[in-house]
Amino acid sequence: MYDIDKIRADFPILERTVYNRPLVYLDNGATTQKPRCVVEAMTEEYYSVNANVHRGVHFLSQKATELHEASRETVRSFINARSINEIVFTRGTTESINLLASCFGDAFMNEGDEVIVSVMEHHSNIVPWQLLAERKGIKLRVIPMTDSGTLMLDEYEKLFNERTRIVSVAHVSNVLGTVNPIKEMVRVAHAHGVPVLVDGAQSTPHFAVDMQLLDCDFFAFSAHKIYGPTGVGVLYGKEEWLDKLPPYQGGGEMIKNVSFEKTTFNELPYKFEAGTPDYIGTHALAVALDYVNKIGMDQIYSHERELTSYAMQQMQQIDGMRIFGTATDKDAVISFLVGNIHHLDMGTLLDRLGIAVRTGHHCAEPLMNRLGIEGTVRASFALYNTKEEVDTLVAGIKRVASMF
Ligand code: PLP
Numbered sequence: 001m002y003d004i005d006k007i008r009a010d011f012p013i014l015e016r017t018v019y020n021r022p023l024v025y026l027d028n029g030a031t032t033q034k035p036r037c038v039v040e041a042m043t044e045e046y047y048s049v050n051a052n053v054h055r056g057v058h059f060l061s062q063k064a065t066e067l068h069e070a071s072r073e074t075v076r077s078f079i080n081a082r083s084i085n086e087i088v089f090t091r092g093t094t095e096s097i098n099l100l101a102s103c104f105g106d107a108f109m110n111e112g113d114e115v116i117v118s119v120m121e122h123h124s125n126i127v128p129w130q131l132l133a134e135r136k137g138i139k140l141r142v143i144p145m146t147d148s149g150t151l152m153l154d155e156y157e158k159l160f161n162e163r164t165r166i167v168s169v170a171h172v173s174n175v176l177g178t179v180n181p182i183k184e185m186v187r188v189a190h191a192h193g194v195p196v197l198v199d200g201a202q203s204t205p206h207f208a209v210d211m212q213l214l215d216c217d218f219f220a221f222s223a224h225k226i227y228g229p230t231g232v233g234v235l236y237g238k239e240e241w242l243d244k245l246p247p248y249q250g251g252g253e254m255i256k257n258v259s260f261e262k263t264t265f266n267e268l269p270y271k272f273e274a275g276t277p278d279y280i281g282t283h284a285l286a287v288a289l290d291y292v293n294k295i296g297m298d299q300i301y302s303h304e305r306e307l308t309s310y311a312m313q314q315m316q317q318i319d320g321m322r323i324f325g326t327a328t329d330k331d332a333v334i335s336f337l338v339g340n341i342h343h344l345d346m347g348t349l350l351d352r353l354g355i356a357v358r359t360g361h362h363c364a365e366p367l368m369n370r371l372g373i374e375g376t377v378r379a380s381f382a383l384y385n386t387k388e389e390v391d392t393l394v395a396g397i398k399r400v401a402s403m404f
Contacts, residue, residue: 002295002299002302002303004303004384004386007295007383007384008384008386010035010036010037010291010384011033011034011035011036011384012036013025013033013034014033014384017354018351018354018356019351019352019353019354021353021354022354023354023356024353024354024355024356024389024392024393025356025382025385026355026356026357026379026380026381026385026389026393027356027357027358027378027380028205028225028332028380028381028382028385029174029202029225029333029358029362029378029380030358030380031224031225031230032205032224032225032226032227032382033227033382033384034227034228034229034288035227035288035291037287037291038227038228038229038284038287038288038291041283041284041287042229042280042281042283042284045064045067045280045283045284046280049063049064049067050064050280051063051064052064052276052279053065053068053276053277053279054068054253055252064279065279067279067282067283067286068277068279068282068283069084070283070286071282071283071285071286072084072087072089072269072282074285074286074289074290075087075234075285075286075289078289078293079204079209079210079211079219079234079236080209080210080211080212080213081211081212081236082211082212082238082239083239084269085239085242085267085268085269086211086236086237086238086239086242086268086269087234087236087269088234088235088236088237088242088269088272088273089232089233089234089269089273089277089278089282090220090232090233090234090235090272091231091232091233091278092222092223092224092230092231092232092233093124093199093200093201093220093221093222093225093233094124094222094233095233095235096220096221096233096234096235097124097125097128097168097197097199097220098124098128099235099248099272100128100168100197100218100220100235100237101128101129101131101132101168102128102132102248103245103246103247103248103272104165104166104245105132105135105136105138106246107244107245107246108165108166109132109136109138109165109166110136110137110138111136111137111138112137112138112139112163113136113138113139113163113164113165114138114139114140114141114159114161114163114164114165115129115132115138115139115140115141115164115165115166115167115168116140116141116142116143116156116159116160116164116166116167116168116169116189116194117129117140117141117142117143117167117168117169118142118143118145118151118169118170118180119142119143119144119145119366119367119370120145120149120151120170120173120175120176120178120364120367121168121169121170121199121364121366121367122170122174122199122201122362122363122364123363123364123365124199124201124363125168125169125170125199126140126366129168138165139163141159141164142366143155143156143159143169144370145178145370148325148326148327149173149176149177149178149324149325149326149327150178150327150328151169151178151180151181151185153181153184153185153188156185156188157188160188160189160192160194164192164194165194166194166195166196166197167185167189167194167195167196167197168196168197168199169182169185169196169197169198169199170198170199170201170202171198171199171200171202171203171209172200172202172203172206172331172333173202173325173333173364173367174201174202174333174362174363174364174380175324175325175333175335175362175364175367175376175378176324176325176327176330176333176335176367177308177325177327177330177331177332177333177334177335178325178327178329178330178331179203179327179329179330179331181329182196182198182214182216183213183214183215186214186215186216187215190215195217195218195241196216196217196218197216197217197218197219197220198214198216198218198219198220199220200219200220200221201220201221201222201225202225202331202333203221203331204221204225204226205225205226205227205292205382206300206301206304206331206332207297207298207300207301207331208297208298208301211236217237217238217241218235218236218237218238218241219234219235219236219237220233220234220235220236221233221234223281223284223285223288226285226288226289226292227288227291227292227383228281228284228285228287228288228289229278229280229281229284229285229288230281231278231281232278232281232282232284232285234285235272239268242268242269242271242272243268245272247265247271247272247274248272248274249274249275250263250274251274251275252274252275252276253266253270253273253274253275253276253277254266254270254271254272254273254274292383295383300383303383304331304332304381304382304383304385305331305332307332307381307385307386307387307390308330308331308332308333308334308381310387310390311334311379311381311390311393311394312330312334314390314391314394315334315336315393315394315397318338318394318397318398318401319338319339319401320338320339320401321336321338321397322336322337322338323335323336324336324337324371324373324376332380332381332382333378333379333380333381334378334379334380335362335376335377335378336376336377336378336379337373337376337377338397338400338401339401339404340404341400341401341404343359343360343374343375343376343377344359344360344375345400345404346359346377346397346400347359347377349396349400349403350377350393350396350397350400353392353396353399354392355392355393355396357377357378357379357393358377358378358380359375359376359377359378360375360376361374361375362375362376362378379393
């Protein structure tokens, strides 16, 4: 039994009004709202535990370290990694991908080597590789998609050659909602001896992910998109890969011994965690993961899928509606345009009705070019959204359309 009223009561912000209308928050792809337990965990830790982790013999430091390291175990269990050594805390998906591109590029890529990405990537899975291209002369190869927003797997296979060093793809497109067949894509890459990084920013909030099942070599996600705090993320990496990579940043915590002659580096995962980590944030992430686990990722998945297909049905009946992304396996994201109405006008007028959606290129300009548009309006759902909110959105779109 999915008790939506009880769930909504956990999110104080959902009770507020915007322009004297009840808030309808449909910008969850950008960031999710936070349940009371997450906010309270942060306050409580600052009030009663706060001390820097790892370095102290004193009581508070040990308590803070325990919470921080227990969070690593919570993350490990949530994504079913083999070991806590495979869980690196970062600032978010973006930093996780930059870390990997930088370290993997330094260790394993030379001029003329290639990385395979897809046409539907977020800029954070394009630009780090382009920076590497400038630094080392590597090349990007791009998996194309069909008009429905499905990656062309036969074309993907053709991109592999003796210079392919890594594949880096989104699990779920933040614009189209397409769920990419990662397991199959990993199988193909591994058959060519190539590792895979998965951008899980838009998958982790919506369905259970399993590192051992997907068999990907690296996986990145952000806490703030899964009801946790901003400024915290995770890079998962198979231990045998992380062991082979050089450190990312230098500083405290990532070293074993330092002298001016020679510095040796700490063991996994600390080798990649220079400086004071956001230990309040990692604990809050663990509380968020416990929260979604308590509801159940399968229940969240069913609820959001039902909501998405209901919204698709209702929206497709609106005159002039164009929906971008109609793949068979589509997650809780609907990007659209209506007639000639500019996405910014639609977004601004919906906002006046209390409906928060995102407009623009959604940090996916190459995808916009592929679609031949400048931007879209995007409604993205979370575990607390309701059919009534979808009805409000549909009525709002109709009202805005009637004004043009
Ligand atoms: N990748 C995808 C698919 C995203 O949707 C986002 C954020 O919208 C990111 C990466 C970047 O996430 P963050 O800004 O939390 O680092």
